[in-house]
Amino acid sequence: MTSSTQTQKNGFTLIELLITTSLAVLLLLAISSFFMTFLIGNSKTNTKQTVKEEGFFALSQMEFLIRNSKYIDETIPCTTGMTSITIVSLDGGSTVLALNTGHIASNSAFLTSDAVTISNPLTFDCSGEVGNRQIKINFGLEKITPDGTISEQFNSIVSLRN
Numbered sequence: 001m002t003s004s005t006q007t008q009k010n011g012f013t014l015i016e017l018l019i020t021t022s023l024a025v026l027l028l029l030a031i032s033s034f035f036m037t038f039l040i041g042n043s044k045t046n047t048k049q050t051v052k053e054e055g056f057f058a059l060s061q062m063e064f065l066i067r068n069s070k071y072i073d074e075t076i077p078c079t080t081g082m083t084s085i086t087i088v089s090l091d092g093g094s095t096v097l098a099l100n101t102g103h104i105a106s107n108s109a110f111l112t113s114d115a116v117t118i119s120n121p122l123t124f125d126c127s128g129e130v131g132n133r134q135i136k137i138n139f140g141l142e143k144i145t146p147d148g149t150i151s152e153q154f155n156s157i158v159s160l161r162n
Contacts, residue, residue, distance in 0.1 A: 040147060047143050047150045051116055055141045055154040058104045058111035062097055065089075065106065066135050066158045078126035078133065085124045085135065098122065104139060116141045119151045133160045 012020075069087035072078055073094060076086070084098030096107045099122050103110040112118075120140030128134045135158045142151035 043145070044147060044150065047145055048152075051141050051143050051150050051152050054112050054116045055139075055152055058139075058141075059137060059154050059156055061106075061111050062104075062137055063156055063158045065095055065097065066137075067161050069095075069160060071130075072126070072133055072135070072160070074130075080123075080125040080127070082124040082126060083122065085126070097124075112141065116143050118142075120153060134158065135160070 066072075066085075066087055068089070070090050070092075071088055073086035073088055076082070076084075084096055086094055086096045088094050094107075098105065099118060100110070102118060104112045104118070104122055118139065119142035120138070122137075122139040125136035125138070126133060127136070136155065137158065138153075138155045140151060140153045142149050
């Protein structure tokens, strides 16, 4: 009589372990790639949003000041391509809008922060007759990041209300 004894092996073979480990590494690489792409895209979106917010804030403040001014001080003739403009408010105070140490500024405050830099200079184009002036405001802002430069151009036309 012959007795047959079978031995049962438990565990994984070396090939099975290598395949499983390789698949796990590839899956983790794919997940980390998607995650990095998401982070980079989110960073660019945040940077673009910062540039837009800074530009729209500066533009809205200049529009408000010009629109509600009494008149434009024309000791310097009102022409195209002006790099600064002086407005006189209803209370008689003068406000100068211009570039100041790399910021768009009035004579009382900066209208842009250190988060952005000027990419295209601030210019004012003045047109129309005295008492019916229109001012075109132009400037560009940018922010340099390790992934590249984000820049936006801003412009608006403002009519003096008074």
